[in-house]
Amino acid sequence: MKYASLSEFLRNGRAALAKGPIALIFGEDETELDTTLRHHQQLGFKQILLMTPASFDIPEDVADEIIRIDMDSPSGMTMIHAVNDIIAAAPGVWMYYCFNAEYLFYPFCENRTVGEMLTFHTEERRDAMLTYVVDLYAEDLEKNPDAVSLEEALMDRSGYYALARNDPDNHNYPKERQLDFFGGLRWRFEEHIPAIRRKIDRISLFKAKPDLKLRDDFTFNDEEYNTYACEWHNNLTASVCSFRTAKALKRNPGSKYEIDTFKWHNSVPFEWHSRQLLDLGLMEPGQWF
Missing domain, CATH: 3.40.50 (Rossmann fold)
Incomplete structure (x- = not known):
């Protein structure tokens, strides 16, 4: 249609x-x-x-x-x-x-549907799910000048970190169960990325409700939607594996000629499997087994 x-x-x-x-x-x-x-x-x-x-x-x-x-x-x-x-x-x-050029991965996605995952997440009394945007990039930028290659995709195995998300409406105290996450190409090539766009967290999965609004930093106007877990235990998280930043860095005139390769000593082949992301701590199964 x-x-x-x-x-x-x-x-x-x-x-x-x-x-x-x-x-x-x-x-x-x-x-x-x-x-x-x-x-x-x-x-x-x-x-x-x-x-x-x-x-x-x-x-x-x-x-x-x-x-x-x-x-x-x-x-x-x-x-x-x-x-x-x-x-x-x-x-x-x-x-x-x-x-x-972005691909959702969640725990056990090879043999469980997204509907099954969200049914469990709903039973945990959660209406939103944190996702990390994990940068993918081509190994050889001469062969793949747009930095996209499914067959030779690399990712960073380390270099990810989180900072407290301060609340300007509450004397800049850290918000409860909210963090700003960083890493990947946005961290390694931060001189080419505006500060407001360097975070790699998104609330990509959510349940719609009246008056809910997505904001331009990929958070919602309901603060509970922006939390990474509930109050009593860890919850499921997922990853959005994305060539989007690599594409932008190789297409933007300000960075295109400054970057010969995205590869570094912590680059590893992306295996297109949820187990790799779980092992690297880039998503969390919570209580779902």
């Missing part, structure tokens, strides 16, 4: 939002757009909404299985507004958002 705009979809197609989990995928360019869609189809999302310019090509077999919404340049605040409009249209439904 295809719609000319988000407003048209919300007028005529909102019945598709009746049952989740729903994946909202924003296509900023055509890089790995098809693999992004196929990956999230395989995870078991009930519905996938692709928001991307009308000129982008999508394989026919994939296009038949998704809802496509035409949107010019779906990045920045445009993407935030789109997510918030869909939240308002589907209270009570679990949602997930990402960009093209």
Whole structure:
């Protein structure tokens, strides 16, 4: 199904939002757009909404299985507004958002669906899930000048850290059960990244509800949604494995010619398996076994 705009979809197609989990995928360019869609189809999302310019090509077999919404340049605040409009249209439904060339991994995702995971998470009385954006990058930038290669993808095995998230409305005391997480390419090449964009945490999975709003730093206006765990024990977390930062660093004129390689002594091949991310501490199974 295809719609000319988000407003048209919300007028005529909102019945598709009746049952989740729903994946909202924003296509900023055509890089790995098809693999992004196929990956999230395989995870078991009930519905996938692709928001991307009308000129982008999508394989026919994939296009038949998704809802496509035409949107010019779906990045920045445009993407935030789109997510918030869909939240308002589907209270009570679990949602997930990402960009093209980003791939969701959660504990045991090879043999458990995203719906099974969120059912457990809901039983834990959680309405949102913290995800870490784990940077992926091509090993050879001469062969892959856009820094994207599924076959030769690397990731950082260390260099991740967290800082207290201070509350300006409470004398800058640390917020309860909230941290700012850093690492990956945004940390190693921070001179090319605006300070406000250096965090690698997102609340990518969440249950929509009335008056819920996604903010431009990928947190929500409900502070409990921004916590990494409940008060009594650790909860599930997940990872969004992403070529997005590597792409941006190699396309931005200010950094393109400054970076010959993203590889360093802590680079390891990405195995495309949740076990690797669990072993590296880049996601948490909580009480789910």
